[in-house]
Amino acid sequence: MGKQKKIISLAKIVLLNQVLLFLLSITEKSSAEAKKIKVVSPICTFADIAKNIGGDRVDVINLSDGLNDPHFVEPRPSMIIHMRNAEVVIPIGLRLDLWFFSLIEKSANPKIFEGSSGFIRTYEGVRILEVPEYKFGQPRIGDIHPEGNPHYWLPPDNAKAIAMNIAKKLSELYPEDKEFFIKNTEIFTKKIDEAVEDLKREFSRFEGVKAVQYHKTFTYFADFFKIKIVGEMEPYPGIPPTPSHISQLAEKMKKEGVELIIYEPFRNKKDVEKLSKITSAIPTQIYADCVPQINELKDYISLIRYNIRKIILNIEERENNKKEK
């Protein structure tokens, strides 16, 4: 009897020990993880840039990607948790990602409120295009871009500026890693420059090509790579195409010899194809944000490479079609 009891109590001690060890391992693990800076980004591109700058010091989460319209993202419960745990947020701003700001507010996490230490002014130093001038008493047109065109992150210059802003903020928060962040920014900038040099060379023959876009998504991108945007399918940003606007646009496209209609995957394809039929401009679906689960779109550099090569491919296809005729 006594022996049995002893064995049982021994087993209890061993078991207790195991449990304690297990608990210890959990807390150790979580403290190791807690050392990483938690960063939350509304889009994949900012997340990729932050990963490049922060390296293994950051744990970055993106809430949306190139398959979705960043203007309208349906919030999910996990997003609030991510915000609650965030130390740094990288909003788009300019009233594009209102949903992201609602999540910040809902998180009740003072570290990431606008103006707090964890809130990055992502577009600082970026020249914002199409800032409207409001005159008192006049209706405001196209309110989806009330503070200018917010789709600023695609051109390499702006991506570099965003990287700088992220590096600056991370260095402010974690001065002990400042050199690491600055070195990473230099490496990332160099990586962009190399990729862009190649892309510019590949694209040089096509510079000045004329295109129409669905929404004002690619204005900055087109500016940088010297693609001439002749117009948008939306009469005003955020207002779906109307028949009268499309017929006017089609006239203009024929007159100017527009070769491409560029649009994102979530736009109305039928509208694009209809316009393509009347104008013989080629529908060219490209992306405004990276998509982690698609290899050729997995990060920022892959994204701009994909876009430029897709555009080249479609221009060449159009040239071949013409020859055949």
Next chain:
Amino acid sequence: MYEIKDIFPLILPAFFISLSLVLIHVYFGTKIFERGVIFADIAIAQSAFLGSSIAFLIFHDPSKELTYLFGVLSSIFFGILISSQMEREVVFKEGFVGVIYALTSSLSVIVLSKLGRESEHIRYMLAGNILFVSWEDVIRADLIYFVIGILHIIFKPKRRSFVSEFFFFSTFGLVVSSSVSLAGVLLVFSYLIVPVLTSKLLFSSRYTLLTSYLIALISTLIGFVLSVAKDLPTSPTIISVCILFFFVALFIDSIKNLKKKNQELNS
């Protein structure tokens, strides 16, 4: 990724507000159903939307309260119009409500075109998301619902008159304007219409209110659990569960009808 216990305190206000929404909307839903004017839900909400867009037309950047006030005033106005016709026959009533819906919709389109904005965008700005509801919102909304609930208990009309209908539709407008701004149009409509229809298919009309409440509460509970467990958008999940129940009820009802027909044929 995250633990359910972390998320619970964050979505508790959303859960409470959906319980309040169930309490008030299912009640109004059954009353609307009794009147045979299901379209009145959409017509009143549309007139609230019209009012809010008029606020945008008059003021450039109207505050939340101002857009709400305009929404309420407009829905009361159209509520009076609808209530003035409630003593007519059902076909005319439903038609009239349809006309009001068409009128408020096209007026909204005209107002928005003057604004140069797209209706979806304004709708997005005016309509709330249940996940973002705060405790303050819960308390404010519950106060409104409570007062209106009490008023409805005190002034229970013996028979319908213009005054009773005016009272009904203006309080209805007040509720819809407030709940749409908190939880969005879709969830509000679903609570108004779907549980009542499901209950009508399955249960005797003596228990309509009670069974509608039960159906709405169970859908909400399941919707919330699913939304948290599978990380789905909350309102659409609740709505889907609600509608799933409706289709199950439809299926059961169809089988019952088939059996009845067979029996009639046999006898």
